Amino acid sequence: MDKKSPIKFTLTERDESVTISKWVYETLRHAVMNGQILPGRALTIRELAGILGVSPMPVREALRQLATENALEIKDNRRVMVPNMTAMKFTELCEARMALESHAASRALPYIDSPKLKGLRELDRLIDAAQEEGNLERINLLNQDFHRALYTANPHQISMPLIESLWLQLGPFLSLASRHLKEHYVVDRHDEAMRAIENKDALALQLAINADIREGIAFVSTPERLHHFIEECAYAGRN
Amino acid sequence: MDKKSPIKFTLTERDESVTISKWVYETLRHAVMNGQILPGRALTIRELAGILGVSPMPVREALRQLATENALEIKDNRRVMVPNMTAMKFTELCEARMALESHAASRALPYIDSPKLKGLRELDRLIDAAQEEGNLERINLLNQDFHRALYTANPHQISMPLIESLWLQLGPFLSLASRHLKEHYVVDRHDEAMRAIENKDALALQLAINADIREGIAFVSTPERLHHFIEECAYAGRN
DNA sequence: TGAGTGTATTTGTGATCACGAAAGTAGTAG
DNA sequence: CTACTACTTTCGTGATCACAAATACACTCA
Numbered sequence: 001m002d003k004k005s006p007i008k009f010t011l012t013e014r015d016e017s018v019t020i021s022k023w024v025y026e027t028l029r030h031a032v033m034n035g036q037i038l039p040g041r042a043l044t045i046r047e048l049a050g051i052l053g054v055s056p057m058p059v060r061e062a063l064r065q066l067a068t069e070n071a072l073e074i075k076d077n078r079r080v081m082v083p084n085m086t087a088m089k090f091t092e093l094c095e096a097r098m099a100l101e102s103h104a105a106s107r108a109l110p111y112i113d114s115p116k117l118k119g120l121r122e123l124d125r126l127i128d129a130a131q132e133e134g135n136l137e138r139i140n141l142l143n144q145d146f147h148r149a150l151y152t153a154n155p156h157q158i159s160m161p162l163i164e165s166l167w168l169q170l171g172p173f174l175s176l177a178s179r180h181l182k183e184h185y186v187v188d189r190h191d192e193a194m195r196a197i198e199n200k201d202a203l204a205l206q207l208a209i210n211a212d213i214r215e216g217i218a219f220v221s222t223p224e225r226l227h228h229f230i231e232e233c234a235y236a237g238r239n
Numbered sequence: 240m241d242k243k244s245p246i247k248f249t250l251t252e253r254d255e256s257v258t259i260s261k262w263v264y265e266t267l268r269h270a271v272m273n274g275q276i277l278p279g280r281a282l283t284i285r286e287l288a289g290i291l292g293v294s295p296m297p298v299r300e301a302l303r304q305l306a307t308e309n310a311l312e313i314k315d316n317r318r319v320m321v322p323n324m325t326a327m328k329f330t331e332l333c334e335a336r337m338a339l340e341s342h343a344a345s346r347a348l349p350y351i352d353s354p355k356l357k358g359l360r361e362l363d364r365l366i367d368a369a370q371e372e373g374n375l376e377r378i379n380l381l382n383q384d385f386h387r388a389l390y391t392a393n394p395h396q397i398s399m400p401l402i403e404s405l406w407l408q409l410g411p412f413l414s415l416a417s418r419h420l421k422e423h424y425v426v427d428r429h430d431e432a433m434r435a436i437e438n439k440d441a442l443a444l445q446l447a448i449n450a451d452i453r454e455g456i457a458f459v460s461t462p463e464r465l466h467h468f469i470e471e472c473a474y475a476g477r478n
Numbered sequence: 479t480g481a482g483t484g485t486a487t488t489t490g491t492g493a494t495c496a497c498g499a500a501a502g503t504a505g506t507a508g
Numbered sequence: 509c510t511a512c513t514a515c516t517t518t519c520g521t522g523a524t525c526a527c528a529a530a531t532a533c534a535c536t537c538a
Contacts, residue, residue: 055493065307088395096398103338156327159335162401294523
């Protein structure tokens with residue numbers, strides 16, 4: 001039995017046509033983005049390799065890749081862990097999200113044709129359904145899909161990887177924070193965004209996206225709560 | 240003798256205290272950002288390992304890391320190369336730079352105290368000196384230093400890695416374009432930025448940064464020239 | 479001369495091993 | 509009970525090897 005809290009994350013079956021490296025990378029990436037690995041928890045190559053049933057090699061590469069997008073942190077000890085959150089870092093990440101995503105949304109707007117609009121409406125509908133059944137994990141996944149679908153409507157878009165880096169950095173903390181919260185104020189500014197898209201109103205779209213981001217993380221945004229969750233977060237990764 | 244054009248890039252001496260992986264990564268990253276490796280050129284692990292005098296292992300990791308920040312591209316063939324530029328991609332990169340960097344600048348503004356201001360002035364002075372002697376490579380390096388010093392004045396800043404990813408993607412093309420240009424319209428909006436900083440005027444600073452970025456790459460911004468350089472660029476990487 | 483074909487070479491991938499450094503453990507002295 | 513030390517284990521790093529896929533090359537046939 002491990003003295004450390006065991007690591008658990010979603011294991012998707014590997015498609016034979018994809019390299020082991022890529023599969024490991026995407027599995028770990030998904031785990032981090034959806035907060036399945038707690039901040040502060042030390043990750044070792046051999047342990048992950050054992051869980052995933054592969055040799056240490058692909059895991060090494062995946063950890064390094066995740067570190068370069070700041071999803072993981074390689075400390076001086078050469079230990080790899082999910083970074084801890086600070087109040088200021090949290091603020092900066094949210095502000096960066098608003099700046100980048102509102103920009104990406106407005107640059108995608110001209111490319112949203114009727115089928116793409118339909119796809120967004122469908123995602124919006126699925127989110128509403130998931131909210132009724134209170135499936136928080138599903139809501140988060142669908143919310144990501146909605147934003148991703150919007151931004152990647154621009155075929156020349158280059159900012160999605162940057163945005164995902166921010167999602168990766170926020171994921172573990174937001175997951176932990178929402179886990180310790182009884183009531184979830186799930187805000188849905190997507191209707192507002194949809195209207196802006198239909199009207200081809202870039203400014204209104206930017207405002208809707210900013211509101212969606214700001215309110216989507218507002219449940220921790222009061223200074224006291226933020227501080228509380230950061231403490232909580234630091235404790236969770238204690239061992 | 241190689242049939243392919245040989246790869247040449249700056250080789251800094253390795254500090255023994257730093258891991259080989261890190262040294263290789265930073266060496267290759269510097270080479271890409273400053274356009275020492277042409278777009279379209281196929282990079283092989285063993286070739287780079289030979290040049291750097293290390294085993295293939297650290298090179299593999301470095302190439303993967305650079306690929307995750309979109310500095311390199313791993314094609315379906317599993318071949319690694321510097322991505323080719325397109326007109327739309329170029330536009331998107333520039334727009335993203337303006338959105339991200341003006342944001343980073345305004346969020347750094349409150350943290351710029353007197354010693355940091357002095358440091359920025361010194362960099363500005365060095366840039367002027369480099370301009371007089373027409374040392375284009377030195378101008379570019381110092382210009383990067385100026386922007387980096389400005390944005391990282393914010394101790395909680397998290398957008399510098401994202402910004403550098405954009406620099407990495409623009410580097411090879413800008414280098415190639417400027418290399419094929421007789422006259423260089425080196426613009427210097429730094430004075431304007433410095434005044435905005437002194438006045439603690441966030442909006443003016445954002446405008447100055449945007450102008451600096453826009454004009455710094457304006458020498459290729461006419462559609463015909465852009466198209467011309469893209470052709471040139473594609474040809475350079477032919478073999 | 480040019481397109482197709484077989485072989486030889488080179489490539490990325492992934493596993494394994496050796497080594498030094500870091501962390502964990504037990505024992506001892508204060 | 510606490511602080512220090514010696515020992516054991518575990519870890520990341522980097523080199524090497526085996527293998528399959530992709531590429532390059534020489535050759536043949538139209």
